[in-house]
Each structure stands twice: as C-alpha cells, then as structure tokens.
Amino acid sequence: MTRFYRPLHAPQLQPKLHRPSHSFREFAPSHRLASHVATYWTVDFQPVPGNQGHRVIPDGCVDIIVDLLASSSRQAAYVVGLTTQVEVLHFAKARSVWGIRLYSESARTILKSPISEFTANRVFMEELWGQEALDWVEKLLTAKSIPDRIDVVEQQLGQMLAGAEASAPTLVYQSMQYIYDYKGNLSVTDLADKVNFSERHLRRAFERELGLSPKEMLGIVRFQSVLEELYSGNYSSLTDLALQHGYYDQSHFAGAFMRYYGLPLKRLTRQE
Template identity: 45%
Template sequence: MKRENRPLQPPILEKGLSQPHYLYREYEPGKSLEPYVACYWTSEFLPGEQTQLHRIVPDGCIDIIVDLRAANVAKGAFISELMTSFEVIHLTEPQSLFGIRFFSSTVRKFLRYPASAFHGSHPLLEDLWGSEAGLLVEEMQEVQDIKGRIAIVERKLYNCLEQQISLSENLLQTSMAYLYDAHGSLSVKELAEKICYSERHLRRMFHYELGVSPKELAQIIRFQSMLQALFRTPKDQLTQLAHRYGYFDQPHLIKEFKRYYGIPPSRVFMAGEPKKVRS
C-alpha cells in the first residue's frame, strides 16, 4: 500500500493533545511490510487531575493492540474491529499500549481470518494465535525500547508473509487499490466495472471479507483522504476540498466529517492549524 494512504488519527492531527501524561506516537513498518501494515503506534497515559479524552476515528484498518502492562500475558493482546463510526474514550487508568495497524484488505494473511470475523467484537489474540500470542506479549514486555519491540513484532509478521492468499483476498486488494487511488471517490458501479465483476459479487465479497459494504469503505477512504489534505494544508478552503473529493458541496463535506470525527472540521482546524479538542 502506498505511504500516502497511511490513515490519520486525532492524536496526530491535534498536536495540542500531546502532554507529559499522554503520549501517542506512530512508527513506520519495514519496507517489505508496507503493503500490509499502515503503522505501529504507542499510547502512554498516566492519570492526572483532569480526565483525558482519546478520540478514535474510522480509518479502514484493523489493529492488534498489546497491553504492555498486562499481568496475564495470555490476555494481553486483542483485535480491534473495522470501525465505521468515531469513539471517544475517557482515560482514567494508567495504560501502555503498542498497536499494529493493518490495512483491512490484508489482515487475513496475519490473523488467519477475514476482517469480517471481528465485526462487533474485540477477540483476544490468543483465540487466533494460541500460545504464540502470550509469548509475543511476554517478549514485548521484557524489552523496554521501541526499536526492540518493533523488531520482535516484525519477526512474527515476516513469518506470516509465507501464507498464500485466496482469490477473494486478491480481488479485494485490487478493489481497495482502486479505491485508494481514487481517494474513495468511486461508485460501486464504477468499481465493479474496473474489476470486471458484477456489483452483486462486489458487495458480497466486501461483506464476506470486511463486514461492510464497498460504499461504506469508499466513504471512509474519502474521509481519510480529506483529513490528510487538511493536515498537509490546513488553509485549504472546504469548498475546494469538497469538489476535489467528490462531495456535493461544503455542507455535505462537513456532515460527513462530523459523522466520522464527531465534531465539525472548524473545531479541529482553526486559524489554519490543527488545535486541541476537549470533547
């Protein structure tokens, strides 16, 4: 997957969120893992006088999340689902997390199940990898530096690359490549024509592999593409962005932004720069 398709999350957009007691960082994967892994990330939180809000927005990805403070290593890692709406978490307890953010179309190669299997749930990694999950968590807890932890993770992921992909997975990856290249601005009909399959087959494949419709995934990709444009050039006019990314008009763009982010773009991008948002 191209690096420009790497999704954004609020802690990266809202620079004011970074505090001594709350730190979120992202790290690039090794070159051979770039088609599959959007990034690795860490989130550290120590409780203070104020409640810390942690906002998560849809990004078309599935994450393995490792709790580096877990007392029970067998239950120290779990899978996130492919989100279709935002979530705001009130952090109150200390946390130290390490995440592996996969592009949803490639996650089966590493987790042995399609993304649709995790829809509406957060299964333990142990349920998919058996005892290997606990060993991974234990190894990561024993290493204190980020380079060492990434090296442990990548050794495991490289082993998974040897697995063969199915025809359905290959078709899904081709479909997703078209959607990313078009910044999500493709109709189901246009996408079906590009992959030379019927709209019905396309919808069935997306629901089987991802648990969402191709239209929903396209809208999420378009939202993320627009986020990236605002992040790169915060002074861009919303009317221009609406036209560039296939929204009907500026009100349509704002409506979609609020749907996936929870607040209007004016509360994230003020005076040409991302700002800190409290709620």
C-alpha cells in the first residue's frame, strides 16, 4: 500500500507563495481510493506583477488535469506524465485548474495505457476514454462545489477500478512498494535483488511502463522524503539530513535539490 507516501509541493513548503493571486489547495481522497490517488488539488492563478509563477516539482506521480475555464469539455482534461526536473509555469491569462494526482503504479489501471505514453506530450482524456471522458469532464466543469467535484471524480474512478480485472502485481508495482518503504534510499542493485530480477530487466520494465529508469524514480522519492522532513522540522542539521538519506556529501545534496526544486536549499530553510 502507498498511503504513507504523500508528495509535497512548493506552496506547502513556501507559505509566502500563498497570496490572493496564487491559491493552491489539496484534498484527501476517500479511504477506498487512498492507495490509488495521492491527492486532489486546485490551483487558481492571476498573472499580476510580482507573481512568481507556479512551481512544479517531481513527485513520482501522474496527474489528470482539468482546465475549469475551458470553453468546451473536449480540450479541458488531459494527462501529464512523470516529470524528472523542476518547471516553473508562468501564465499570461487567469487559470483555474483541478487536478487528480495518481500514484504511478496505479495509474495504468485508471488511464488504460502505460505511463510511458504520456512523457512527451499531453494526452487528452477523450483519447483514452472516448465519449465517457467528455461526459465526465462536463460534470466536473458544471459541479457547484469542491465536494461535488470530488464526488464526481470518486464515482468515476471507483467504477473503473471495480470493473478492472484483478491481476498479479507487476514488477513495477512491487518495486515501487520497496521504493516507498525505503524512502528512495536504495541502490538499483539492492532494488533488483529485492524483487529477484536482474538490473537490466528492472530497467527495461520501468522504461516500458513509466518512461523513466528505476534510478530516476529512486532519486525522486528520496528527494520527496527529504522535503517531508524539511516540512516537519524533524532533523538536527542539513548535513545529518543529507547523510540520513544517502547523499554522499553536502555538494551532492545541494545539486539534487537544485535539479528537483530549482532553488538553493537555504531558501527553504532560512527564516525570513
């Protein structure tokens, strides 16, 4: 089960990002969907002077995104695949977005396609679900409140999961459970040993299913585990935090942080 892994994002770590022109909120899924859905989220953004943009950091998850200001349901909803480095989004127009963050090892059952198919370009939900997607998106666009929107999502996902044929856990699914258990602090060799496959076979399975390597996924989950401790304050020093999570030295730690977050670590830890 993946319930204990809940990735964090910039507005949670940088409270000063919250302002009238940039609102980010998260909502927990129901208990029955908690092993498939990490969170539901919304972003409302106004392109005013001083707005720093919306920072998207890697989290090992896949998102269904619904543009709530779209003029039609046909182009409103699409899938964004796994990201491996930070991206800061700047919008020229007002945005209001609803998101469903899926765990990567569960996403295939819901999206009916390998996650590797979503790495290069956004894929509209209509291409995946056909008319069913258009009907579903229309309900999301016309929902009167966030609880209503969550109810629409959970009914749809619940029906899809109930109708899916039960199958044995895949190699990627089994691997992800170990990655979560060890908070990403494993080598690919150790991970391959735990699932009883060769490193080569493991890499091929990850590339085919997720579109990235097991080493990359380990790095992302390890980074998110660091963010969790930064957020909670449960660490004695940055050096100890780096060593605890398997970073060889402070330089390696700082480099990983810049790649995945795009800001120096001190920007998040200093008191302003």
